[in-house]
Amino acid sequence: MSGNDPVAAFRVEAADLLEQVEQALLDLSSDPGNRPLVDEVFRGLHTLKGSGAMFGFDALAGFTHHCETAFDRVRKGKATATRRLIEVILSARDHMQALIDAGSDADAALIDAGTGILADLEQAVSEGEGTPAVAPSPGKGWRLTFKLPPGAMANGTNPLPLLDELRDLGQCTITARLDDMPTLDELVPTECYVFWDVELIGDVGREDIEDVFIFVIDDMELAIAPLDTPDEAAPVEDDVEDMPEPAAAASAGRAAKSAPGQESVRVQAERLDELMNRVGELVIAQSRLDQLSAGKGVVDAGTLRAVSEDIQRLSAELRDTTMALRMMPVSNLFARFRRLIHDLAHETGKTIELVTEGEATEVDKTVIERLADPMIHIIRNSCDHGLETGDDRVLAGKSAAGRITLSARQAGGEVLIAITDDGRGINRARVRAKAEAQGLIEPGQTVSDNDLLHTIFAPGFSTAAAITNLSGRGVGMDVVKRSIESLRGTIDIDSVEGSGTTMTLHLPLTLAIIECMLVRVGDGRYAIPLSAVEECLELPASEVPATARRNFLDVRGELVPYLRLRDSFASTHPPDLFQKVVIVGQGRGRVGLVVDQIIGNTQTVIKSLSRFHAGLGSFSGATILGDGTVALILDIASLIAGAQKSQRSLSGRHHDHAGEAA
Amino acid sequence: MSASILTVDDSPSLRMAVRIALTGAGYAVTEAGDGTEGLAKAGAERFDLIITDLNMPRMDGLTMIRELRKSPTNTGVPIIFLTTESEDGLKAQAKAAGATGWLVKPFNADQLVKIARKVLGR
Numbered sequence: 001m002s003g004n005d006p007v008a009a010f011r012v013e014a015a016d017l018l019e020q021v022e023q024a025l026l027d028l029s030s031d032p033g034n035r036p037l038v039d040e041v042f043r044g045l046h047t048l049k050g051s052g053a054m055f056g057f058d059a060l061a062g063f064t065h066h067c068e069t070a071f072d073r074v075r076k077g078k079a080t081a082t083r084r085l086i087e088v089i090l091s092a093r094d095h096m097q098a099l100i101d102a103g104s105d106a107d108a109a110l111i112d113a114g115t116g117i118l119a120d121l122e123q124a125v126s127e128g129e130g131t132p133a134v135a136p137s138p139g140k141g142w143r144l145t146f147k148l149p150p151g152a153m154a155n156g157t158n159p160l161p162l163l164d165e166l167r168d169l170g171q172c173t174i175t176a177r178l179d180d181m182p183t184l185d186e187l188v189p190t191e192c193y194v195f196w197d198v199e200l201i202g203d204v205g206r207e208d209i210e211d212v213f214i215f216v217i218d219d220m221e222l223a224i225a226p227l228d229t230p231d232e233a234a235p236v237e238d239d240v241e242d243m244p245e246p247a248a249a250a251s252a253g254r255a256a257k258s259a260p261g262q263e264s265v266r267v268q269a270e271r272l273d274e275l276m277n278r279v280g281e282l283v284i285a286q287s288r289l290d291q292l293s294a295g296k297g298v299v300d301a302g303t304l305r306a307v308s309e310d311i312q313r314l315s316a317e318l319r320d321t322t323m324a325l326r327m328m329p330v331s332n333l334f335a336r337f338r339r340l341i342h343d344l345a346h347e348t349g350k351t352i353e354l355v356t357e358g359e360a361t362e363v364d365k366t367v368i369e370r371l372a373d374p375m376i377h378i379i380r381n382s383c384d385h386g387l388e389t390g391d392d393r394v395l396a397g398k399s400a401a402g403r404i405t406l407s408a409r410q411a412g413g414e415v416l417i418a419i420t421d422d423g424r425g426i427n428r429a430r431v432r433a434k435a436e437a438q439g440l441i442e443p444g445q446t447v448s449d450n451d452l453l454h455t456i457f458a459p460g461f462s463t464a465a466a467i468t469n470l471s472g473r474g475v476g477m478d479v480v481k482r483s484i485e486s487l488r489g490t491i492d493i494d495s496v497e498g499s500g501t502t503m504t505l506h507l508p509l510t511l512a513i514i515e516c517m518l519v520r521v522g523d524g525r526y527a528i529p530l531s532a533v534e535e536c537l538e539l540p541a542s543e544v545p546a547t548a549r550r551n552f553l554d555v556r557g558e559l560v561p562y563l564r565l566r567d568s569f570a571s572t573h574p575p576d577l578f579q580k581v582v583i584v585g586q587g588r589g590r591v592g593l594v595v596d597q598i599i600g601n602t603q604t605v606i607k608s609l610s611r612f613h614a615g616l617g618s619f620s621g622a623t624i625l626g627d628g629t630v631a632l633i634l635d636i637a638s639l640i641a642g643a644q645k646s647q648r649s650l651s652g653r654h655h656d657h658a659g660e661a662a
Numbered sequence: 663m664s665a666s667i668l669t670v671d672d673s674p675s676l677r678m679a680v681r682i683a684l685t686g687a688g689y690a691v692t693e694a695g696d697g698t699e700g701l702a703k704a705g706a707e708r709f710d711l712i713i714t715d716l717n718m719p720r721m722d723g724l725t726m727i728r729e730l731r732k733s734p735t736n737t738g739v740p741i742i743f744l745t746t747e748s749e750d751g752l753k754a755q756a757k758a759a760g761a762t763g764w765l766v767k768p769f770n771a772d773q774l775v776k777i778a779r780k781v782l783g784r
Contacts, residue, residue, distance in 0.1 A: 009674050009675040013673060013675050046746070047672065047673050050673070050744075050767040051675050054675070054769075154731070154760070155757075155760045156739055156763075157762050161780060214763070
């Protein structure tokens with residue numbers, strides 16, 4: 001928990017609670033009588049209401065209160081958790097999320113939506129509500145006698161502060177009465193045998209006196225009488241209990257209005273300890289370095305190198321531990337999809353079961369957040385197009401229930417997340433027909449299976465015969481592909497007709513640090529993400545003259561377009577004698593980058609460009625090198641796109657020439 | 663010496679609010695996330711006041727109060743439980759378990775501090 005802002009803490013907590021409620025509800029739908037689950041839902045709603053009201057989320061508290069009341073009937077066994085009730089509470093859950101997001105700025109439309117849900121809820125569970133009781137009235141001085149209930153002292157009630165409180169109300173004459181004092185052998189030391197007569201003079205209401213005894217009034221002996229009618233002490237009714245009024249805290253209300261602000265991350269204490277250890281060691285290394293530099297005479301190179309190696313090791317470890325702070329298990333992500341699958345099953349009328357594997361795999365928090373939308377899209381597609389209806393499945397000899405498997409695992413510096421369905425698989429003939437209709441491939445052209453499957457990521461591509469509510473609006477897979485690529489990831493498709501499709505997302509472990517190849521072009525240095533580098537070669541002598549028209553290299557029989565970065569960056573520095581070509585690839589595109597010198601590999605901390613420079617196509621960021629100078633990081637995707645465009649225009653020109661000749 | 667208060671609640675935000683309110687009033691506050699943890703902390707040292715929620719995972723507030731009252735260390739330590747309007751009957755149960763008083767949620771910092779002053783007498 002970071003900082004001291006309870007409202008931010010509440011947002012984090014509320015997200016967890018809603019998650020917990022949702023999971024329990026989903027489990028409950030398959031096991032309606034499960035008591036611990038019912039309790040869990042109730043507890044979640046209850047805490048949400050309580051904490052919500054504390055922090056100024058009044059609309060949330062009010063709304064949740066009704067849900068809690070309804071669900072309480074389930075808890076008390078007066079109603080059963082029917083499917084319909086669970087549906088309604090799930091939609092109520094979504095509404096609560098909206099209320100939390102809106103904070104105290106919930107507008108009328110949102111509140112109206114809530115009223116609708118509550119009406120549904122009321123239908124799902126019939127319910128009655130009581131109203132709280134109200135208290136009686138005041139006089140000019142009182143005579144009271146009070147005796148604490150047995151056990152009160154042991155249970156933490158101290159009579160002395162009570163007497164002090166009475167004194168605060170007005171002038172008091174207090175007499176201790178020892179009438180009930182037992183003999184020593186009968187005396188229990190934790191009991192209070194003393195009782196008190198108090199004459200209180202002042203303009204005090206009866207309820208003020210009763211408030212003093214609020215916690216014990218139900219069980220104690222308390223007689224309160226106005227001073228002028230001595231000793232006609234009437235016992236008080238004991239249905240008075242409205243002390244701290246439920247006015248929402250004004251200060252908390254104000255706090256809730258402040259913008260959601262910085263997000264916070266939950267970190268395991270163990271990881272913080274690890275970080276602390278490293279920092280401690282770093283401080284020690286630093287002081288050793290300090291000593292060396294302060295010492296007289298020449299520092300021996302070996303000693304210096306030892307310190308330098310220590311610092312290098314520590315900073316690498318620090319980097320890893322710090323990165324680990326941002327890592328979250330994908331279970332958080334997968335859990336969200338349970339609800340999605342539930343809803344999809346409901347909408348499509350298919351029976352769908354969800355299997356998850358490797359939920360403990362950890363991914364950077366940003367990746368998790370930005371992965372949700374593309375994954376929703378893929379899962380929707382799988383449920384809608386991939387899985388057949390129950391009848392069709394039985395005809396195909398499969399179980400009636402379709403299955404979606406989400407799995408995650410780490411492989412080297414990548415995390416692989418696979419979404420698998422056991423549905424009908426991708427129909428190649430249909431994809432091909434559609435791709436030809438859209439002009440993505442030429443009729444009769446031989447295309448590898450993989451390339452064919454990848455055409456579904458082309459903008460506007462959809463093979464769905466019928467467009468449904470769920471998917472097939474044709475704005476899907478290209479967006480998915482783009483969002484995965486923006487995370488520096490790639491997508492693989494594997495599909496067997498008749499038995500299912502697997503989409504595998506390859507994602508980098510973290511976004512903040514990448515391995516780069518450092519190159520020099522002219523007198524500037526640039527970084528190329530190492531994951532994109534395929535190979536390096538020397539620029540053949542035949543290509544060296546800048547006048548060479550064709551910008552293609554023959555790499556083992558395959559033509560690869562290349563860019564002269566010297567030209568792109570308008571470098572005036574004299575070119576090196578032997579220029580190098582770095583071949584980079586991303587997805588299916590490849591391009592060669594001609595550079596002056598390959599300097600080597602380096603770990604790069606990515607700094608984003610200023611807002612002013614953010615529009616630059618060729619660079620994705622910048623990094624600071626060991627000597628303090630800045631190197632720009634090349635944006636491979638945009639370079640490849642640029643090269644392909646020039647390649648197309650070149651081949652276009654080629655066709656024109658052919659036309660003229662004919 | 664300032665009075666020491668243990669707050670037991672499964673809601674971190676609520677614990678935080680309680681802590682801010684009470685430390686602001688000069689009390690020393692220790693936090694526990696559920697009944698089991700609360701019991702352990704209250705067993706290890708004697709607090710001047712314990713404030714607990716009722717609905718908690720692992721061990722609820724009622725059970726914790728009962729357990730606390732069994733130990734001689736916690737005889738006479740005031741225990742305030744946090745409740746809501748909807749929990750009728752819980753007050754009686756909590757008092758039977760050995761609670762000293764209650765505070766109805768939602769409450770604000772002033773109400774909390776007032777209750778703490780009331781039972782602590784300082």
